[in-house]
Amino acid sequence: MKIIGYNCIPKSSILIVHQELSSLMFCQPKLLISSYYQKKNSFVTRLQCSVASRPYASRSDSARSNKKQGKSSSLYGRTSLLEMKNERIANRARVYEFLKSIGIEPDELDGLELPVTVDVMKERVDFLHTLGLTVEDINNYPLVLGCSVKKNMIPVLDYLGKLGVKRSKITEFLRRYPQVLHASVVVDLAPVVKYLEGTDIKPNDIPRVLEKYPEVLGYKLEGTMSTSVAYLVGIGVARREIGGLLTRYPEILGMRVGRVIKPFVEYLESLGIPTLAVARLIEKRPHLLGFGLEDQIKPNVKLLTEFGVREASISSVIAQYPEITGLDLGTKLHKQQSFLTSLVDLSREDFGKLIEKMPQIVSLSSTAVVKHVDFLKSCGFSEKQVKKMVVGCPQLLALNMDIMKLNFDYFQGKMGRELDELVDFPAFFTYGLESTIRPRHQMVAKKGLKCSLAWLLNCSDVKFEQRMKYDTIDVNEMEDESSFDMNTLMEPRNNESDSDYDEDEDSDEEYL
Template identity: 75%
Template structure:
């Protein structure tokens, strides 16, 4: 069987065949109707794209059924695995069948061809994104922003939009240094993120004059979700009996609270204080005076502090009342302030048994730099003065 030139276009899928090398093995089979010859042909095809000039070479193994009997030709027509290949003088027909492996390879070639030729815009779009990001990076470097940490961040596709974000941050009082300290700000949309958050804070009563300081302490708020992140925390604060008018003051004092999870440190610290003896009805006032409690860990901060005061002889109930009146004492550093000050009192001839009474009456004594102040007062007066007189003059009564 010698192929004619027309055989080079064996099938529509092979319309770009430029070379055809083949070997053949012809046989008859009892599985096919009589007068039907089945040939197994191995083809090596070299396909050239007519416009791009690229070459693809692959091999296929074909089974070709050949007959000049119309009945058998109809058999081939009805068989789904056979496709018309060529005919001679309208009487002699040949049909080919691809093996399963060849079918798979053909589909894969077609898919590859589609990805390369049918959708060239995908690669073009990728290149455009890279070019746009490069221009945005160049702009950021020109104003002093270091874009090293922005590779995985969704950024504006144009310099104009990025300029808008930077200008808006400047209007809020933030500097390039602030942006470099927290570059994720550049991923915040002015309209979708920043403005809704600021509007929400303003409606709560947070004063615009405090926005800059507020943001310096908690920049992350600008890309928070009002519904998912902020509103639940505000609702929790209100549930702790913090008055509506006091909520914005709490946020101004401690904006970091907006980043806390309700089931985490906040609820744990409040629960511990109530268990310790702080009255539930006083919790709202305690948190209003010192909202930092909401961020304090029980095991590392609150518990060691109150247990130390108890160890000095102060009854638990008195410690609880002290926290209700002066909750900020929980923020005094136990190792850095409290213990050194109590040592100074002992050095100043205060008896160990009197420490509890002194702290209860003058709780601020555990915060100040007591050693320095006592020394300066004694030096200025030329002699030491009674401790109680000094406490009365400098701290007053609680």
């Protein structure tokens, strides 16, 4: 063998490509390799020996092996994720099947996170049943099934119970506002309660407010609630009246100023009721804001004019009896006009005058009217005189019968006057016998003056004392029968609130 042949072979090839060659073939050349090349290539030799010692399989063999075993070659476990998805679908199908079996339609629950097992869903349904909610209630708001009993329902119910919401009220509470079960006590409910307390609603009245209007728990503090209160204060509602007003009619907190409250106020102003008078009406009867402007108030005003009420008197009618704007007025007016016409032969104009002087007559029961008319006739008045008295003072049809009898007995027995004087001044029956009629009559009799009933009674106590200083009676001072004065609504208020909430409650009622 020639040494020159060795030098033509690359060093790396000797170690890598020709490893399997017989050692006898290269025994002589290896002896001539320098120690430098031995050290340099020793690492490569060890690496190749290590790789060669490992078991090796081709790609085709590996694929055939995995195919036989039914396993995927993916490193990310795609089959495992698919199995999990299929399992979730199967579990949801079983939950839906359970809900359908008890009458609950799960169509609206798609996309909502639900319990993975039927047992957990059954627990939720059973818990809702213990609160008094029926399958129909759940179908009205099926999203309640997405609330966890422990994480959502129990914390909310515990909080409502601590506030004082009664157990007997909770079922209706949840029927009206089931969304409360989704709420966070700290983030959603507690801030609203704090705001209500800041409007001077008494702590004991907070549960009453929530029971009457549970939807308030869903409003944002910087939205409708604050603007409605601010507007009412701006038109003249006393700030100290807000708490009682909201306690009696908390629905105001959900009314939009631009759509509900402001149009109502402006319409009453257009009828001739001053803004401050409107504010006073709202203080005393906040539920007026709940009457629909377009479908109740305006149609009722039109009906009043059709039944003989003069347009100039509409403001007085509403100020005296604000509830008239929200009644089923068409039915009442037709019925009452027909009845009174048959009883005392009223004309359309007469009926209009009755409403102007006492608008409550549209709601007066026929039994009371007949009873009072019969009393007047028993006193000796003719049907024509009764008609004149009723038109002149329709309050006669609603007065306390015992008071009327006492006044009439005193009129006949002590005053000795003619019945015609009562026909001319039927309002005599509306004055208190001991507080007004008797003392004034005695003073006039003592002085020897002769006067009409109107001069005697139709004035204030201060004015009457001034009259008693006269030597003669000035007929020019004789006043017309008193009518409603709009200014009485705008008089300075006393220190006591007209809006204090007072409602008898069953002290034995169980709380949450």
